[in-house]
Amino acid sequence: MSLTLYGNYLSPYTRRVAISMSLMEIPFTQEPVMIFQSPEAVSAHNPVTRIPTLVLEDGEALYESAAILDYLDERAGQDGALIPPAGKPRRDVQRITAIAIGTMERAQWAFYETRFRPAEIVHQPWIEHNEKHAMAGLAHLNGLVEAAGDNWLAGTDRISQADISTAVGFSFTAKVRGHLPVRDEFPALAAFTDRLEATAAFKEAPIPG
Ligand SMILES: N[C@@H](CCC(=O)N[C@@H](CS)C(=O)NCC(=O)O)C(=O)O
Incomplete structure (x- = not known):
């Protein structure tokens, strides 16, 4: 039996795992x-x-x-891991990854507010609060991309979890908060994400339409 990954790729958390497994060349069944809709298989x-x-x-x-x-x-x-084992390189990857995850969560909470609440009890200030902080997360990541130039975000010698989660977080936010001007405001991050989205590991885990 191979590894089985439960989850669809609209979930950015599932998607970053799938892309990581692909980069690590660990086979799995999705x-x-x-x-x-169908929680039983996961429960x-x-x-x-x-x-x-x-x-x-x-x-x-x-x-x-x-x-x-x-x-x-x-x-x-060690040769395949996407987070360095120790020290400042590990902290740098973890810090950037945490910002990417925080951004995903902000976008997710804003998204869930209208997806699961009846329209009459949607709380618009909660949506705006989360969107504001998602945009702040993306602004920070955009600055890191600009500072990194042609390097990976945490200065690693190959792609790390910071790069994967950043691109996944940007794509997810753009998908579920389509009205936010993320491409206009964060062009460096958008271009970085586009480059990663064009690679095999990302293309094998597409966000459903
Ligand atoms: N912190 C968790 C977040 C996982 C999560 O929020 N998954 C969502 C889909 S994106 C989910 O399963 N939601 C089901 C629910 O809220 O009942 C992780 O990193 O795995």
């Missing part, structure tokens, strides 16, 4: 579960029914994208 493995959930060859289940990626880094070994 179960493209839409979590709100069987994850008591809080969230994606991504990764089921290993022996049936052991892992959840939380950071914990899954930690396991995958260990499995890939």
Whole structure:
């Protein structure tokens, strides 16, 4: 039995795991579960029914994208890991990744407000609060892209989790908050994301239309 990744690629957390596995050349089968439509397949493995959930060859289940990626880094070994093992290089990758994750969460919370609440109890100030902070996250990432020039964002000698999560976070925000002017305001980040989205690992995990 191969590894099974539960989750569809609208989920940025699932998507960053899938892209990472592809870059690490760890084969897996995707179960493209839409979590709100068919939660049962995930509930069987994850008591809080969230994606991504990764089921290993022996049936052991892992959840939380950071914990899954930690396991995958260990499995890939130092040459394949996407987060450096120690010291400042590790902190730099973790810091940038945390900003990318925070941005995804802000966009997700704004998105969920209208997706799951009846229109009469949607709280617009909560949407605007999260969109404001998502834009601030993207502004910071845009500055990092500008400062990095032709280098990877955390100065690593090859792509790291910081680069993957940044591009995934930008694409997700652009997808679910389509009215925000993210391409106009953050052209360097948009170009960086476009370059990564054109690579095989990203193209193998497309955001559903
Ligand atoms: N911190 C979690 C976030 C996972 C998450 O929020 N997943 C969403 C889909 S993007 C989900 O499963 N939502 C189902 C629900 O809220 O019931 C991670 O990094 O894995």
